[in-house]
Amino acid sequence: DIVMTQTPLSSPVTLGQPASISCKSSQSLGHNDGTTYLSWLQQRPGQPPRLLIYKISNRLSGVPDRFSGSGAGTDFTLKISRVEAEDVGVYYCMQATQFPHTFGQGTKLEIK
Amino acid sequence: EVQLVESGGALVEPEGSLTLSCAVSGLTFRTAWMAWVRQVPGKGLEWIGRIISIVDGGTTDYNAPLKGRFTISRDDSRNTLYLQISNLKIDDTAIYYCTTADHSHGWYFWGQGTLVTVSS
Numbered sequence: 001d002i003v004m005t006q007t008p009l010s011s012p013v014t015l016g017q018p019a020s021i022s023c024k025s026s027q028s029l030g031h032n033d034g035t036t037y038l039s040w041l042q043q044r045p046g047q048p049p050r051l052l053i054y055k056i057s058n059r060l061s062g063v064p065d066r067f068s069g070s071g072a073g074t075d076f077t078l079k080i081s082r083v084e085a086e087d088v089g090v091y092y093c094m095q096a097t098q099f100p101h102t103f104g105q106g107t108k109l110e111i112k
Numbered sequence: 113e114v115q116l117v118e119s120g121g122a123l124v125e126p127e128g129s130l131t132l133s134c135a136v137s138g139l140t141f142r143t144a145w146m147a148w149v150r151q152v153p154g155k156g157l158e159w160i161g162r163i164i165s166i167v168d169g170g171t172t173d174y175n176a177p178l179k180g181r182f183t184i185s186r187d188d189s190r191n192t193l194y195l196q197i198s199n200l201k202i203d204d205t206a207i208y209y210c211t212t213a214d215h216s217h218g219w220y221f222w223g224q225g226t227l228v229t230v231s232s
Contacts, residue, residue, distance in 0.1 A: 037218060039218050039219065041157075048209055048222040048223060048224050048225050049149075049157065049209070049211075049222050050222065051217070051218070051219065051220045051221070051222075054217050054218045054220065055218070058217075060217060060220060092156070092157055094157075094219070096213075096218050096219065099173050100159045100161075100173070100174075100175040100176070101147075101159045101162075101219075102159060103156055103157040103158075103159070104156075105156050106156050106157075
């Protein structure tokens with residue numbers, strides 16, 4: 001199975017400041033169809049997961065543009081340009097290149 | 113508006129069985145790829161398995177450690193996804209989510225989840 005490793009596991013951030021989460025996979029997430037199936041999910045307290053970013057860098061409709069994704073191969077990053085109070089929660093990277101799909105451990109974003 | 117509504121979660125004794133349902137609306141269910149994911153409260157996400165649309169073959173894939181006790185099925189006439197769990201173990205205590213994918217966005221929508229508690 002592909003192991004997804006996120007850092008940091010906890011990220012205290014000041015409102016209005018940027019935040020960055022790293023996700024590294026144990027093998028390349030490039031599929032033989034040429035697509036990299038790396039997504040980012042947000043889980044607010046008491047809520048189900050919500051897709052933010054798919055295929056490394058594509059924001060789902062309705063996701064604020066302060067969220068951006070980047071990376072390639074085995075190294076990926078989620079950035080929040082200016083953290084808002086509603087961004088508090090746990091963020092997961094997820095790979096859907098290979099079965100079983102696997103998730104990072106989660107990064108808890110909290111406000112300082 | 114897409115809606116995924118899970119039901120069937122309960123308090124169950126070890127070695128018991130349970131069937132969870134996920135009622136789907138707001139999308140063309142017969143072409144949707146569906147999956148189940150679980151989460152121990154306060155912990156991370158674990159992939160259980162998926163079932164692709166009948167038109168794409170209707171096959172299922174499972175996370176290997178769970179294969180055998182977990183069975184995913186679908187009823188396109190009822191727009192409903194199912195997860196049967198047998199020989200329940202304490203470690204199966206979790207919130208069970210259904211999710212749906214399309215070819216463009218991947219697993220883009222998740223239900224609210226249903227809680228399964230395994231305890232004697």
